[in-house]
Amino acid sequence: xxxxxxxxxxxxxxxxxxxxxxxARGMDVSTAASAKExxxxxxxxxxxxxxLDLQMPGMDGLEALRALKAKKPEIQVILLTGHxxxxxxxxxxxxxxxxxMEKPADLKTLTDKIKKAQTRKKILIEKQAEEKMNVxxxxxxxxxxxxxxxxxIAHEINNPIAIMVEEAGWLSDLLSDEDLANPQNxxxxxxxxxxxxxxxxxxxxxxxxxxxFAKKTDSRVREVQINDIIKENxxxxxxxxxxxxxxxxxxxxxxxxxxxxxITNKGLLIQGxxxxxxxxxxxxxxxxxxxxxxxxxxxxxxxxxxxSKVDIVxxxxxxxxxxxxxxxxxxxxxxxxxxxxxxxxxxxxxxxxISQGNLVIAILMILWVSALASAIIDNIPFxxxxxxxxxxxxxxxxxxxxxxxxxxxxxGACLGGNGTMIGASANLVTVGMANGPAIxxxxxxx
Numbered sequence: 001x002x003x004x005x006x007x008x009x010x011x012x013x014x015x016x017x018x019x020x021x022x023x024a025r026g027m028d029v030s031t032a033a034s035a036k037e038x039x040x041x042x043x044x045x046x047x048x049x050x051x052l053d054l055q056m057p058g059m060d061g062l063e064a065l066r067a068l069k070a071k072k073p074e075i076q077v078i079l080l081t082g083h084x085x086x087x088x089x090x091x092x093x094x095x096x097x098x099x100x101m102e103k104p105a106d107l108k109t110l111t112d113k114i115k116k117a118q119t120r121k122k123i124l125i126e127k128q129a130e131e132k133m134n135v136x137x138x139x140x141x142x143x144x145x146x147x148x149x150x151x152x153i154a155h156e157i158n159n160p161i162a163i164m165v166e167e168a169g170w171l172s173d174l175l176s177d178e179d180l181a182n183p184q185n186x187x188x189x190x191x192x193x194x195x196x197x198x199x200x201x202x203x204x205x206x207x208x209x210x211x212x213f214a215k216k217t218d219s220r221v222r223e224v225q226i227n228d229i230i231k232e233n234x235x236x237x238x239x240x241x242x243x244x245x246x247x248x249x250x251x252x253x254x255x256x257x258x259x260x261x262x263i264t265n266k267g268l269l270i271q272g273x274x275x276x277x278x279x280x281x282x283x284x285x286x287x288x289x290x291x292x293x294x295x296x297x298x299x300x301x302x303x304x305x306x307x308s309k310v311d312i313v314x315x316x317x318x319x320x321x322x323x324x325x326x327x328x329x330x331x332x333x334x335x336x337x338x339x340x341x342x343x344x345x346x347x348x349x350x351x352x353x354i355s356q357g358n359l360v361i362a363i364l365m366i367l368w369v370s371a372l373a374s375a376i377i378d379n380i381p382f383x384x385x386x387x388x389x390x391x392x393x394x395x396x397x398x399x400x401x402x403x404x405x406x407x408x409x410x411x412g413a414c415l416g417g418n419g420t421m422i423g424a425s426a427n428l429v430t431v432g433m434a435n436g437p438a439i440x441x442x443x444x445x446x
Contacts, residue, residue: 053079053081077096272308362400369412372419
């Protein structure tokens, strides 16, 4: 197929020579001496390719390219320039130019590009035609759906209207009856009126549903508050619990809490603070003292029980959150089982094999494995179990000796602790405290 080309340049000598050479190769060539003339010709005719000079007086090649693409997106434009720059080339490609060549252009190369332009334009036109047919098919489908909908609505409304017409005819017959006051006729009259009223209501329901279906949605973009969205979703799922937990008089509730939990023994408060400081110090030094961290906690608890002289029986019955403690016991058993069966070591090997010694991949895997696992089995026991594994990976992965894997484990455990209620010990303690008659927690029911 003969290529139809429009050659645009402000130099007449160049136009004459180049057009003759292109015609000699079997092309149908038109010429234009300015960008405006080229745009007019492109609007009037269809060209497979437009060869456009970049530097022209008045409207330059880039402006002409922008105008041509706006009018005919499928048009293929090859720009010619005497001194191409990277900026001009990038801008031309962004505007949709097929290519940019330096003058004097090799005619064989230019001919090959024109043939490619012809093929590309043909593909684009076929694609546009196909998209247009698809749009038309969709519109036809919509019209068919509207026709089916209209047919269904007509059928639904026709039934009650037919009944109403029949009843109206029966009323007309009754009115023409001389014995209208007959009780039997009056009963039939009332029945017909009730039937007309019922069928009218049926028509009203149909039209209301149709109007609701046809109601336009508000598609405007507007500012929203994320807190409002969270509250709406929370109320959707936990509306009953939320209403049950609402406090009518907030001030009275605060006063009640202050009275119930106010500090009455300042001396014991100071002693408790000192013991807490000692326990924290033992936590820090327990490795040097060859002491388990649990021993430090139990020492502090035992000393507090002795000096506070609490009623142990009452504390065991009312103060201790047994559900929370039992949950922790079972949780640590699960973690110990995972460690004993080699599951944790399997995870470590899996991280090492997949990362293949790549530090960045290892960091990401430890971060997200820690986050996901901590959200399921609590971050404290998981982090404690992962310590030797991270220590091992630090020695076998190049670059990990800086300690970055430890930070990945720490951040992942923190993320997991905020992921679920069982992700952190503090969450469980808070839920246990909140699980009272005033604020029931869904966790204990599931």
